[in-house]
Amino acid sequence: MAEVDETMKRLQNQKGVQGIIIVNAEGIPIKSTLDNASTVQYAGNIHQLLMKARGIVRDIDPQNDLTFLRIRSKKNEVMIAPDKDYFLIVIQNPTE
Amino acid sequence: MSVPHKVGTVKSKQATNVKAPVAKVVKAAGKKKDEEEATDTAEGEEWMPGKTLVKPPDQLDLTEEELNEEITRVLTANNPNAPQNVVRYGFKEGCYKPIIFVDQMAIHFELEGNLVHKESDEGRRLMAKQAEREEGTGAEKLDNVAKAGEKERKLTNQFNFNERASQTLNNPPRDISCQTEPPPRANFSATANQWEIYDFYVEELKRREKSKEKQEGQVLNKEEDKSKKKIIQAETQSDDITQLAHAAKIIERMVNQNIFDEVAQDFMYFEDAADEFRGEKGTLLPLWKLQYDKAKGLSVTALCWNPKYNDLFAVGLGSYEFTQEERGMLLFYTLKNSSYPEFIFNTTSGVMCVDIHEQLSYLVAVGLHDGCVAVYNLKKKSDQPVYNSTASSGKHRGAVMQVKWQKDDLDSNHNFISVSADGRVVSWTLVKHELVFTDIIKLPATDKVPDDLKDVIATAGTSLDFHKQKDYHFLVATEAGKIHKGSKYYSSKFLETYDAHFMTVSRVRWNPFHPNVFISCGWDWMVKIWDQTIKSPIFTFELKTSVTDVAWAPYSSTIFAAITNDGKSRDHA
Numbered sequence: 001m002a003e004v005d006e007t008m009k010r011l012q013n014q015k016g017v018q019g020i021i022i023v024n025a026e027g028i029p030i031k032s033t034l035d036n037a038s039t040v041q042y043a044g045n046i047h048q049l050l051m052k053a054r055g056i057v058r059d060i061d062p063q064n065d066l067t068f069l070r071i072r073s074k075k076n077e078v079m080i081a082p083d084k085d086y087f088l089i090v091i092q093n094p095t096e
Numbered sequence: 097m098s099v100p101h102k103v104g105t106v107k108s109k110q111a112t113n114v115k116a117p118v119a120k121v122v123k124a125a126g127k128k129k130d131e132e133e134a135t136d137t138a139e140g141e142e143w144m145p146g147k148t149l150v151k152p153p154d155q156l157d158l159t160e161e162e163l164n165e166e167i168t169r170v171l172t173a174n175n176p177n178a179p180q181n182v183v184r185y186g187f188k189e190g191c192y193k194p195i196i197f198v199d200q201m202a203i204h205f206e207l208e209g210n211l212v213h214k215e216s217d218e219g220r221r222l223m224a225k226q227a228e229r230e231e232g233t234g235a236e237k238l239d240n241v242a243k244a245g246e247k248e249r250k251l252t253n254q255f256n257f258n259e260r261a262s263q264t265l266n267n268p269p270r271d272i273s274c275q276t277e278p279p280p281r282a283n284f285s286a287t288a289n290q291w292e293i294y295d296f297y298v299e300e301l302k303r304r305e306k307s308k309e310k311q312e313g314q315v316l317n318k319e320e321d322k323s324k325k326k327i328i329q330a331e332t333q334s335d336d337i338t339q340l341a342h343a344a345k346i347i348e349r350m351v352n353q354n355i356f357d358e359v360a361q362d363f364m365y366f367e368d369a370a371d372e373f374r375g376e377k378g379t380l381l382p383l384w385k386l387q388y389d390k391a392k393g394l395s396v397t398a399l400c401w402n403p404k405y406n407d408l409f410a411v412g413l414g415s416y417e418f419t420q421e422e423r424g425m426l427l428f429y430t431l432k433n434s435s436y437p438e439f440i441f442n443t444t445s446g447v448m449c450v451d452i453h454e455q456l457s458y459l460v461a462v463g464l465h466d467g468c469v470a471v472y473n474l475k476k477k478s479d480q481p482v483y484n485s486t487a488s489s490g491k492h493r494g495a496v497m498q499v500k501w502q503k504d505d506l507d508s509n510h511n512f513i514s515v516s517a518d519g520r521v522v523s524w525t526l527v528k529h530e531l532v533f534t535d536i537i538k539l540p541a542t543d544k545v546p547d548d549l550k551d552v553i554a555t556a557g558t559s560l561d562f563h564k565q566k567d568y569h570f571l572v573a574t575e576a577g578k579i580h581k582g583s584k585y586y587s588s589k590f591l592e593t594y595d596a597h598f599m600t601v602s603r604v605r606w607n608p609f610h611p612n613v614f615i616s617c618g619w620d621w622m623v624k625i626w627d628q629t630i631k632s633p634i635f636t637f638e639l640k641t642s643v644t645d646v647a648w649a650p651y652s653s654t655i656f657a658a659i660t661n662d663g664k665s666r667d668h669a
Contacts, residue, residue, distance in 0.1 A: 003341055004340050004341050004344055007341070007344040007345070007348060008344065010348065010435065010436055011347065011348055011351060014348075014351050014352070014355060014435065015355050016354070016355060022340065055289065055291075058289065058290070058291030058294075059289060059290060059291065062290050062291040062293075062294035063294065067346065068346060068350065070350070077354065079347060079350050081344070081346045081347045081350075082343065083340055083343040086343065087343065088340055088343045088344060088347050090350075090351060092351055092354055094355075094357070
């Protein structure tokens with residue numbers, strides 16, 4: 001418990017990180033460092049995308065599984081790490 | 097008129113017949129009539145003169161010629177209605193054959209009579225029956241006849257006819273119906289992808305294995321169950337966030353990769369174009385700076401790369417202030433995450449040296465400032481070392497300067513060797529849960545020490561290195577400036593001794609490629625390269641300050657690097 005909290009704090013303090021969201025398996029955000037509206041938006045949309053991406057990977061080979069998903073856009077980069085019951089979203093601005 | 101009496105010929109004059117074919121009976125009758133008429137007319141003509149011919153109005157008008165024509169009529173016994181060309185299928189020949197003889201009988205009238213011959217069987221029976229009836233039913237006849245008459249009268253009575261009808265009581269009909277409650281319905285939808293099926297099978301397998309295990313170990317399970325229950329409870333309580341640890345780790349690495357993207361690129365592909373111009377001075381590009389807050393105040397005393405995972409390395413932190421007994425730490429960093437160490441271990445005293453096992457890269461041996469050696473297992477989550485040597489189990493009396501893993505011994509126990517400031521070279525074996533030590537050799541005292549104190553005051557060993565090929569040969573360097581070559585199997589004497597430096601030898605290392613060459617460096621500003629067969633060094637390099645460490649390049653047998661107290665590092669070839 002404490003380990004994860006510490007990791008979250010460190011992540012938050014890293015350079016360029018704009019926000020961190022933890023979403024549970026149903027797509028409901030549990031913890032977030034962003035405001036409510038953005039959180040809900042991110043959580044809802046990314047949940048669908050994640051399901052689709054996972055389906056793609058597993059359809060091709062059922063023994064495979066999705067470990068990481070990165071979406072790089074002009075303004076920032078969204079990184080999604082799925083776990084068994086949760087997934088973690090980090091929004092970072094990679095360039096200085 | 098004379099009538100020719102030709103049999104079979106009938107004059108058309110007299111013929112009341114039409115020329116069309118007529119039944120022959122009629123003809124025959126007609127002929128008879130004609131004959132009669134002929135006789136009659138013949139007779140009549142005698143007494144009645146001139147009887148005119150009576151012509152029916154619908155008789156055909158024919159000319160004289162036609163009237164005089166003689167037409168032959170033949171009377172046969174043929175049935176004109178009988179078929180004349182009957183054909184039957186003959187199976188013998190397999191074709192239709194005409195049947196010549198056709199039945200010519202024509203039946204005009206048929207009546208089946210009910211007359212039975214008196215003397216036949218049936219006749220006799222009937223006569224007997226009649227006789228019986230007449231005897232028995234003489235009286236009844238009258239009644240029967242009367243009734244028959246009455247019945248006949250009723251039936252035929254059309255005026256007094258009465259019809260009566262009755263109907264049974266009809267029960268009033270009622271409709272009763274019942275309906276069962278429809279079963280509760282719920283909509284169910286699911287997808288059955290290939291991977292969902294696969295997941296299900298994997299879980300099924302796990303369940304089966306668990307049930308097998310339960311069956312096998314039911315005796316011990318009582319104790320385990322209690323602990324399991326606790327674990328399960330703990331899991332259900334804290335299931336929200338702890339599972340994220342893995343994902344969080346990955347994310348952290350990715351975030352770091354983004355931040356230090358350039359550095360990572362440099363790490364892989366750095367090529368300084370200025371190298372061609374500079375000549376002797378090259379560039380050493382610092383890539384990462386790894387810092388840990390809690391390690392502030394501690395100096396890095398040891399470094400070791402992990403042989404299996406190339407990006408993982410161990411850092412031992414302690415203190416060089418030999419007077420102060422401070423705490424120490426053992427940190428593991430990975431290059432993928434340069435902002436935070438992967439593993440953190442706190443030790444009771446400063447770490448002086450670290451070594452990671454070559455094959456089992458999770459075993460780490462640590463030599464501490466207070467003389468203890470400890471072995472940590474990275475796979476276990478605990479903060480404590482797996483093995484620890486204590487005062488009773490033969491720990492060193494001085495700081496452990498170097499530890500080195502060895503190959504597993506004959507009992508396949510892991511073992512490592514340490515050299516310390518108390519002058520002992522000790523081999524430690526990990527036997528089950530204990531560290532067992534074996535003194536290999538004791539470093540001899542220097543000449544300056546008076547003889548009677550030689551056993552007490554020992555010379556401190558500072559460095560230890562094992563030969564790459566013949567791993568029973570090792571080199572020990574001492575504070576006195578001597579390098580001893582020893583063998584693991586000889587415990588009393590050294591094979592060779594080299595007078596290396598005037599001051600402490602800080603590091604001695606075998607050449608990884610050349611089997612006879614080793615290098616040593618000391619605080620007397622010198623770096624010397626030796627051949628083990630020759631007593632004096634082959635090469636000597638003099639650097640301006642005391643050299644603290646020297647190492648061979650892993651890819652070339654002729655390059656080594658040395659660092660000095662003034663903070664410079666030099667590469668020599």
